[in-house]
Every structure is written in C-alpha cells, then in structure tokens.
Amino acid sequence: MPRRAMKDLGFQACCLRCDAKDIAGTERCRSCISHHKKVRDQIAKAPPSDELFQFARDLLAMAASPNRYDHDEVHGPALREQQILANSLTESKPLPTSEDIESVFAKQAKRDKSSVIQTVGNQNPWKDQLPPEEVLEYMASTLGVEEIDHGSRTVPSRPIAAVDRSDRLGEDRKMVDKIEAGKASSEAPESLKEVIEAETIAQRELARKEWENAQSGVSELLDDDLDL
Numbered sequence: 001m002p003r004r005a006m007k008d009l010g011f012q013a014c015c016l017r018c019d020a021k022d023i024a025g026t027e028r029c030r031s032c033i034s035h036h037k038k039v040r041d042q043i044a045k046a047p048p049s050d051e052l053f054q055f056a057r058d059l060l061a062m063a064a065s066p067n068r069y070d071h072d073e074v075h076g077p078a079l080r081e082q083q084i085l086a087n088s089l090t091e092s093k094p095l096p097t098s099e100d101i102e103s104v105f106a107k108q109a110k111r112d113k114s115s116v117i118q119t120v121g122n123q124n125p126w127k128d129q130l131p132p133e134e135v136l137e138y139m140a141s142t143l144g145v146e147e148i149d150h151g152s153r154t155v156p157s158r159p160i161a162a163v164d165r166s167d168r169l170g171e172d173r174k175m176v177d178k179i180e181a182g183k184a185s186s187e188a189p190e191s192l193k194e195v196i197e198a199e200t201i202a203q204r205e206l207a208r209k210e211w212e213n214a215q216s217g218v219s220e221l222l223d224d225d226l227d228l
Helices: 004-009 012-016 027-045 049-065 078-086 100-111 116-122 131-143 173-184 190-226
Strands: none
Touching: 004 012, 004 027, 004 190, 012 027, 012 049, 012 078, 012 116, 027 049, 027 190, 049 078, 049 190
16 A cells, blocks of 8 residues: 555655555655655755756656546556556445435435525515505605715826837736646645646646747748748
8 A cells, every 4th residue: 555655745656566565664665755755855946947857747746646647648558557556455335225325315305405595585574565655655765865976087187108018918827827736736745736836837838838939930931921
C-alpha cells in the first residue's frame, strides 16, 4: 500500500511499483520519503522558466493525479497502469441489493418536505383573498413618495484626453491563470498545491504563446497573398 507521506508528496507511483515488503516504518520507506521530499522541495522552488524543472513538474503532476492525464499519448499507458495497480489494492464494495434501494426510497418518502417560506406564507390571513378595503387604504397611506435628486452633469474645467485602449486584452490574464491553477490544485494534497499551480500557469502561458505565434504566421501568409 502507498505510504501516506508518499501520497501527499505525489510519489505514490513509487510505492505501487516497489518490490519491498509491505511493512510501514521500515528504513527503506523512511529513506524514500526523505529523498522524495527533497526532490519535491527542489522542484517547487525552481524557476518556472527552467525547462528541465518544467518537465519535472509535468511528470510530478501526472504521477500525483494520473486520472487527469491518462489520455497523454506518451505517458498514458503508464498512468493507466498506475491506476490499475492502485485499484487492485482497494477493497471492493458489494453492490446494493434491492432491499437497500427500497430502504433508501422509504427513508426519503418519510422526510418532511415542507419549506420554512411556505410555512410562514400559510400563516398569512390574506393568502387566498385580498385584505378588506379599509386595510388597503391604510397600507396605501403609509407609503410615502420619495424624491430622488439625480444631480446635474459634471462639466470638466479642461478637455479630457481620450484613452488609448487598443492594447487592452479585455481580461486580467494573470488573475485568470491563478484562478484556473487554484481549480486544478483543489483536489491535490497540500504539499503539492504549489507545484500543480505553477505547472498549470506555465501550461496556459505556453498555450497562449503558441496561439500568438500561429496567429502571426497566418497574418503573414495573408499579407503575402495580398502582395501578390
């Protein structure tokens, strides 16, 4: 079984393929945990622009969440094998019987389905008909007319120069990247969140760069056609 510390570090794949006896707390387990903790810390502290550590972050993200990346053309088979190994160690749960299903439906039928809003509304004496005329007149007399002063238009004392907004992207890309990175790392162990977030941001930045290069190439082709 994968050790808890190794799962938190994202290296449970090592435990699944380990040939040592399944005894927790052995010297071999402690040695692996200590070594892989140093590796994880070194990857997390590495600059995002380093290509070697970018590759290491990719592999660590795949090993930590194989179900997210098992469609990968290169690493997919190994990631699917890792999930098969993990599933073989879990206890199989028996399928629910017809009696279990009937019991669930019976419990749901006995639940009180009334809402607080409906209960309060039913206490209203005028829920089925309008109040008497004198009550309506009294309610109308208590409503005052509120005068709202919208003010006047501000006239600037000097001309205001127009703002050039041609280079604005319409969104804060860094903020969007950070939000998407937070989503991607939400299910990861606490010790891996920083690595997963950095990997997600780097992938999004790389995808944008490739898209911009593709757009530039298309524009150049169109310009060449116009010149002809």
